[in-house]
Amino acid sequence: MIKFRNRSLALAISTIFFLILLFLFYETFNMAPSYLPGYPGDSFFPRLILIFLIFWNVLLIFQNLKKPFILSSSEKDREDFIEIYYKEILKLFIVSLIYVYSIELIGFEILTSLFLFILLIERMDYTFKKSLIFSSLISISTMFIFWIIFIIFLKIPFPLKFLPSLIY
């Protein structure tokens, strides 16, 4: 977990966005010109939006400088510290990525049960043995419920290994 001052994080985010927006604005010059009379071209609307966005982004940067001088709102929490649980988010992100990219290989049934089991086991308030049993049971039964809803009822072609898809 990292602690940031609300204002500092907002400043960092808005500065990163500012650089990205400038790059995107530059990108609009590579877009196709207009071939239709009257049509302003593919780049016209994105440029309008990016100018609009850069304008508010600059205000956001100024608002989060040490002495806010423009459109400073009544937010009293800008000096508060906020906690970003980056390790936990990264872990969830990676576990989710593994799920998505291995579903073809391992199959919906095993992977869904495994995914839920991994998430549940560390969130159970029981002894290790009890947590292991409960997590396994809940994961497997949830997988069956999701199989019924998404594959049998909604007929979504998930990669299956042993359960029938019954899609016709």
Next chain:
Amino acid sequence: MEILFNLPNFVLNIFTLTTVLVIISGVFLGIILGALPGFGSAQSLAILFPLTFVMSTSDALIFLLAVYSAAEYGGSIPAILIKTPGTPANAISIFDGYTMAQNGQPKRALQVSLISGVIGGLTSTIIFIISGTTLAYFGLKFGPGEMFALGIFGLSIIGTFFGKNIVKGFFATGLGLFLATIGISGFGGVRFSFNQAYLIDGIPLVVIVIGLLACPEAFKLLIESKNELNKNEKLFKESKNDGFKLSQIKNLIPTWIRCSMLGTLIGAIPGAGAAIGSMIAYSQEKKWCKNGEKFGTGIDEGIAAPETANNSVVAGTLIPTLALGIPGSGAAAILIGLMISKGVVPGPFLFVDEKDLISLIFGGLIFTNIFLLIIGFSATNLFAKVTKISKKKLGCFVLLLIIIGTYSYSNYSAHVVMSLILGCLGYIFLKINIPSIPIVLGFVMGPIIEQNLNRALTIHNGDLTIVLFRPITITILIFAVLTILYGIKTRT
């Protein structure tokens, strides 16, 4: 009016087994999701959006409307029982609802909330069909230039009034508009794809909705669930005199009438939403009601006012959403997105070309409220238990649902990755108070605004001044500027 005259036939058509099942499941899921603290109506719709992929347009719309209406009521359950509002709109119900529950009448508080919500929903549905048709009639006289200006006006309200900070509100709106420009332009060109195949078709709405509305909540549930309710804590303090009696209905009629009108009106203003509706209804009813001085001590009127208003907002929001194509809230943006994905174009022509669909929405809303009353009454104890669900465990299922839901859109892994990236961004935005709903609203309105602007420019040979200085267009744009100036003056 024709829609109203044809209504009995459509109402009979609605009573197919599928539609009834769709409404019942929508109401059931809506109450449960609404009752989960942190899950607003927009988040509930976001999570359940994937279930509509295989439904017909009418069933999908009715399903989401049922979820939307039920979630607004569901949010009052934790507000009344554990002083934690399920949706921001229910926060005000704590004053009288929680106090009444603490005074030994939790069931009465829940029943007043339910009946008021249903009355609000039914009244605003009738107002919606009359005013929606009228607004669409005026909308039909608008050209693309005027529709473009209306879109800008909608954005000005969204940017100004969503969130605590006007700068962050407009930044978020702009971000949504930008995200909508990614992919094929409509005139053959491809924008901001950086030669990546997954960006050529643009970002699907489901990815935006799930990524920005549902994912950050899932992360929050999984990571920050320290303040969980004690499992052994009792939700109900049993009392003999608990429960709302039919004889008490007449006392609440004036409150229901006033707050339904107010809620519908506020719902019709893009960006205002249920939270503002219930807050204004509560403060106004405190002045209008003869028991005004007792507000906050746990009286029926104190629960009825905000709950009537926040359910009235649902149909109120549909007025600009369907008649003009301007979504009034995050939930309405999802509804518009659903319609577009099913090939239905929201706007004034909807009331001319899709009369059956409008009647179906009308009938669907009526039945949703009737089922809400039945289900809400019969399963009060069950829904009350939802407030005791462990958040950290619930987060696991929500995350799985998010991944499976996004993946089911087109069985494309890249969409899930996009959702997760947007989810991380949304989580950080949540921390620094950048609202996510304007991003979704901007994303939905972006293509509508761009199409109308391009059409107007093509008609007028690319002369922007002719487009902007037409009498109605300039008037609407002046209103947009005045809205922003008002926001700057009052909110900074």
